[in-house]
Amino acid sequence: MMVKDGKRNMDKYDLFHAALAEFQPLGISIRTIKALADANIRTVSALAELTADDLAGMRGIGPSGIRHLRKYLRSDNAASQLQGSALISVRFSRVSLTGIDSWALGRKGVVSRAEAIRQLVAQALAAQPGHGQGRKVKIL
Numbered sequence: 780m781m782v783k784d785g786k787r788n789m790d791k792y793d794l795f796h797a798a799l800a801e802f803q804p805l806g807i808s809i810r811t812i813k814a815l816a817d818a819n820i821r822t823v824s825a826l827a828e829l830t831a832d833d834l835a836g837m838r839g840i841g842p843s844g845i846r847h848l849r850k851y852l853r854s855d856n857a858a859s860q861l862q863g864s865a866l867i868s869v870r871f872s873r874v875s876l877t878g879i880d881s882w883a884l885g886r887k888g889v890v891s892r893a894e895a896i897r898q899l900v901a902q903a904l905a906a907q908p909g910h911g912q913g914r915k916v917k918i919l
Contacts, residue, residue, distance in 0.1 A: 797821040804891030814839030827852055
């Protein structure tokens with residue numbers, strides 16, 4: 780099955796891996812991630828648009844999965860991901876991804892590769908002339 784995603788067709792394998800990259804760092808079970816991917820839900824913002832009835836109607840998501848997803852969506856982490864942000868796609872080399880993952884290991888508040896990239900970009904922007912040393916730049 781091919782799903783049209785912008786200019787690119789995504790097969791079920793791509794959909795699953797996109798959802799896996801987004802949701803696995805949040806502690807969501809593989810079974811629930813697979814159910815979300817099967818429903819073409821790959822981002823926190825797409826997940827936030829679903830109702831409890833939508834989730835209950837999805838094959839592969841049980842009461843425990845629904846509770847976990849609702850708890851996450853009520854958290855501060857979900858709120859910060861949803862406010863004033865834009866979804867972009869970026870391709871990194873394996874060397875860059877290894878460097879990002881190494882940087883993120885052991886850092887407090889870094890729960891995903893996406894969060895690590897946001898923090899690295901914020902640090903780089905804060906170090907630019909005109910931003911002032913030590914000034915915090917918020918990247919959502």
